[in-house]
Amino acid sequence: MADGGWRMADGGENDCGCDAGFPARPLVAGWKACPTPALAYDRGVLTVEEAQACVLAEVAILGAESVRFDDAFGRVLREDVIAPFDAPEAGNSAMDGYAVRAEDLPGRLRVIETIAAGHLATSRVESGTAMRIMTGAYVPEGADAVVQVELTNGGVDFVEVQSALARGANVRKRGEDMRAGDVVLKRGTRIGAAEIAVLAGVQKVSVEVGRKPEVAILSTGDELIDVTESRAPGKIVNTNAPLLVALVRAAGATPRVLGIVPDTREATIAALREAASCDFIVTSGGVSVGAFDFVKDALDALGAETKFWRVAMKPGKPVVLSRLGDSICFGLPGNPVSCFVSFHLFVAAALRKAAGEEGSLLPSEVRVRLTAPLRAADRRVYFRVRIFAKDGELIAQPLASQGSGSLTSMTGANGLAVVEANTRIEAGALATTLLIGPL
Ligand code: AMP
Ligand code: MG
Numbered sequence: 421m422a423d424g425g426w427r428m429a430d431g432g433e434n435d436c437g438c439d440a441g442f443p444a445r446p447l448v449a450g451w452k453a454c455p456t457p458a459l460a461y462d463r464g465v466l467t468v469e470e471a472q473a474c475v476l477a478e479v480a481i482l483g484a485e486s487v488r489f490d491d492a493f494g495r496v497l498r499e500d501v502i503a504p505f506d507a508p509e510a511g512n513s514a515m516d517g518y519a520v521r522a523e524d525l526p527g528r529l530r531v532i533e534t535i536a537a538g539h540l541a542t543s544r545v546e547s548g549t550a551m552r553i554m555t556g557a558y559v560p561e562g563a564d565a566v567v568q569v570e571l572t573n574g575g576v577d578f579v580e581v582q583s584a585l586a587r588g589a590n591v592r593k594r595g596e597d598m599r600a601g602d603v604v605l606k607r608g609t610r611i612g613a614a615e616i617a618v619l620a621g622v623q624k625v626s627v628e629v630g631r632k633p634e635v636a637i638l639s640t641g642d643e644l645i646d647v648t649e650s651r652a653p654g655k656i657v658n659t660n661a662p663l664l665v666a667l668v669r670a671a672g673a674t675p676r677v678l679g680i681v682p683d684t685r686e687a688t689i690a691a692l693r694e695a696a697s698c699d700f701i702v703t704s705g706g707v708s709v710g711a712f713d714f715v716k717d718a719l720d721a722l723g724a725e726t727k728f729w730r731v732a733m734k735p736g737k738p739v740v741l742s743r744l745g746d747s748i749c750f751g752l753p754g755n756p757v758s759c760f761v762s763f764h765l766f767v768a769a770a771l772r773k774a775a776g777e778e779g780s781l782l783p784s785e786v787r788v789r790l791t792a793p794l795r796a797a798d799r800r801v802y803f804r805v806r807i808f809a810k811d812g813e814l815i816a817q818p819l820a821s822q823g824s825g826s827l828t829s830m831t832g833a834n835g836l837a838v839v840e841a842n843t844r845i846e847a848g849a850l851a852t853t854l855l856i857g858p859l
Contacts, residue, residue, distance in 0.1 A: 465730040465737075468765060468800065472782060474727050475741055475766050478748055479773045482631045482699060489619035492611045494672050495629035496775040501605040503622050506595035511559045515590045518550040518572060518579050519563035522587040528580045535560065550579055559591050566590035598622070608778025610672070630776035633673040636695035636747075637664045640706035640715060641754060642683045659827060660704035660752075660759050667763045668702070671771040681706075688718035696722075696747045699774060702767060705754030708738045715751045716740060724749065732841070734801045735824035736762040755824040761802050761836060764856045783854035788816035788835065793847050796839040804833035807859055816853055834859060 466474065484498040513519065519541075520529060529550040535541050541560035545551055550567075551560055559566065564587045573580045598604050604618055611619075611629070619627055644658040645651065661677055668675040676698055681691040683706065692715075695701040706715040707729065719726055724744040729751070731739050736758035740751030750767050752759045769781040786807070794803050805816040816837055821829040834857035837845075845851045 465732045466728045468731055468733050471728055471731045471739065471741070472766060472769065475770050476773055476781065478727060478741065478743060479770045481776050482633060482774050484628045484776070485631050486626050487629055489616060489624055489627050492619065492627050492629050493613070493616060495611050495632070496672070496772075496777045497605055497607055497609045497611055497615070497627065498630050498776050499628040500603045500607050501619065501622060501624055501627070503598040503600055503602045503604050505600050505622075507597045507621060508592055508594060510594050511591045513553045513555055513557050513559055513566045513590060514592050515566050515568040516554050517552075517566045517568040517570075517590065518581070519545055519553045519559050519566050520550045520581070520585065521545060521547060521563060522565040522585050522589070524548060524550075525565075525567065525581050525585045526583055528578055531575060531577055531579055533560070552576075552579075564588065564591070606778075608776060610772075610777055630774070633700055633771050633774040634698040635664075635668045635673050635675050635700040635702055635771065636698035637661050637668070637675055637677050638681050638691050638695055638701065638703040639679070640681045640683060640688060640691075640703055642712070644680045646680065659756055660754065663756060663760060664702055664704065664752075664763065667760070667768070668771065671768045672775055672777075673700070673771040683712035683714060685714045685717055685721070688714040689721050692718050692722055692724075692744060692749070695749075696745045698747055700767075700771065701744065701747055701749040702763070703740075703749065703751045704759045707740050707751040707753060716742075719744060719749060719751070731762075732799050733761075733765075734796070734799045736765075736802075737799065739766060741766070753824075756827050757804070757824040757830060760830050761804075764836065764854070765802075783836070783856055785852050786814055786835075786855055787850045788814040788837065788853045790837065790845055790847055790849060790851050791815060791817045793844060794818060794837060794839045794851065795844040796841055799841050801839045802836040802854070803839065804829055805835045805837045805853060806832050807835040807853060807855070809859060814853075814859075816851065833857070 529548060531552055532549045533541055534552040535557040537554045537556035540558060541551055545560055545562035553566060565585045567581050567585050571583060605615055639658045639661045643656050645655045647657055658680055665675040678695055681687050703715050706713045716729055719742045722744055724742040726742040729740040730737055735755060736753050738753050739762045742749040752762045764783055772781045788807055803822055804819045807814055807816045816835055819829050819833055835853040836856055837851045837853045839845055
């Protein structure tokens with residue numbers, strides 16, 4: 421037993437379950453009691469919503485930088501993008517067909533020119549004439565509509581059109597897509613493929629985007645070995661670091677893996693000190709009430725300002741939010757599933773805010789019909805589910821295993837079904853579910 425260590429007697433899940441201070445349950449004989457008095461930050465157990473609000477309030481928006489538009493995929497736009505010209509710049513054809521005067525139809529018209537996309541007509545359409553025109557070509561002067569080739573006899577010298585046509589038919593008007601001066605992309609937008617196309621469309625070659633948050637990843641635990649190390653009794657592979665790397669990247673940030681931290685106070689302090697040069701620190705493990713859980717202690721020793729360390733949820737009750745210098749530290753639980761769930765609930769939104777993303781940052785909620793009942797005891801539970809659409813409805817199938825140590829229970833999960841404390845949701849009933857992946 422390390423000096424100063426203490427642990428709850430029941431050895432159950434790594435949280436003490438008491439609301440204000442310690443300890444609510446008996447301690448194992450001989451172990452030291454947790455210093456009930458109040459750690460300055462001991463504000464009891466926060467609800468998930470309180471913790472999320474606290475996270476978002478703590479996170480500052482990082483600076484911006486210029487990148488080429490085609491390197492901006494996945495970045496957050498930090499300027500409004502304004503169209504410098506109308507697009508299209510002139511009325512153009514939405515169809516392959518014939519540019520005509522609507523008043524001439526139906527009728528037989530003399531074809532006087534063929535206009536390919538990218539080329540301009542050399543004359544104008546007069547009454548009784550037409551020009552063959554390809555999609556995208558500017559509609560020539562004199563014409564006010566385009567009749568699609570399928571509605572004609574396809575003639576080269578003369579064209580016959582049986583039906584009437586409204587003026588403006590199949591003509592894309594000048595400025596129909598964007599008008600000079602329009603804000604075509606708003607700051608705070610996450611840039612995807614469509615946004616890159618718009619940037620190209622307005623010839624915005626260089627664009628201001630939020631700096632990518634740098635996230636130090638620390639894995640605490642004497643039991644951990646690296647993925648390439650030989651297995652040994654008592655040791656487990658560090659799966660949280662690669663899990664977090666992937667989650668950090670998916671949230672648009674840059675991971676910096678700082679390795680495995682032995683379960684000592686000194687090592688934890690040293691590792692956190694090194695990590696504090698990053699915008700964010702995400703640790704896994706060592707945040708609970710075990711004898712070898714040093715993350716909170718080390719943060720205290722470094723003078724960090726801890727905002728909360730317990731959230732009323734399962735999995736993942738011990739979750740730490742702390743400000744260490746200019747860095748924000750998330751102490752996530754060691755259990756892989758707890759780590760995964762608490763990242764989705766707290767860290768992802770923080771990284772997105774830091775990059776300057778605006779709008780709703782937290783996971784979207786959908787209502788889904790459960791295929792099996794779900795039940796929560798004294799705390800709100802987030803169940804991993806697979807959501808799919810069937811007959812116009814969203815169905816959620818809880819994954820077979822819901823153990824917080826089960827790696828396989830995370831695969832295929834694209835939702836977290838929320839079941840409030842002391843509640844049961846029956847099979848066939850609707851449950852609020854957070855979307856954490858594509859359907
Ligand atoms: P802790 O929160 O440190 O008590 O860890 C809780 C559980 O999570 C223990 O069973 C650990 O072995 C496991 N665990 C902690 N860190 C990791 C990690 N990096 N990768 C996989 N499992 C871990
Ligand atoms: Mg540990």
